[in-house]
Amino acid sequence: MMRKKGEPEAMEALRARFPVSASILEADICQLREEGLTETEAQLLTLIPNLARYSARSTFGEKPRLTNVAEASEYLKSLYIGLATERFYVLSLDSGGRLMDCRLLQEGTVDETPFYLGQLLKCVVSAGAAAIVLSHNHPGGTARASYGDIEVTLNALQALQPIGVPLLDHIIIARDETVSLRGSRTIEPQLWLLQDASSKLLKYWLKA
Secondary structure, three states, X not given: OOOOOOHHHHHHHHHHHOOOHHHHHHOOHHHHHHOOOOHHHHHHHHHHHHHHHHHHHHOOOOOOEOOOHHHHHHHHHOOOOOOOXXXXXEEEEOOOOEEEEEEEEXXXXXXXXXXXXXXXXXXXXXXXXXXXXXXXXXXXXXXXXXXXXXXXXXXXXXXXXXXXXXXXXXXXXXXXXXXXXXXXXOOOHHHHHOOOOOOHHHHOOOOO
């Protein structure tokens, strides 16, 4: 197949602009067009992350059991492949840890996502969840929790208490790096356990 004139130069420009291959998949159509790709080429390239997320998620099955932080982290990684913006998800689980619902709560910018407690509570009640896991990604940095991340988690713990649905964890994903706010002990460990002393899922969440 004969290359179009200028195609090698476009590829070199892509490599220079996006030295890590994963960064190319996180670029939008406008960025790719600026580097010399045609509209069709740019559109096809931006489809790859969607297909990769679908493929990775499908390996877990429709209703996987996520009974500890390690299992949940692996599942959550599949949701964030190739994303250049933050997304907030809530996983609703039954009492045995089986996934009942995976819901996108909000999409934001590269370094910020709005979070609405009312929207969270509505999702939890409609799913009939016995327990939930919160998650969002840090596409532009490390998985270290910010002050805002901690504040969101504390607010969620308080809001969920009246409806009796424990928050198992808030997991942050930054590519292959994951941080469990519960496991990192950035929030007093006892605050998690006080939600429901009878929940085995809550009690053994941090044990692989």
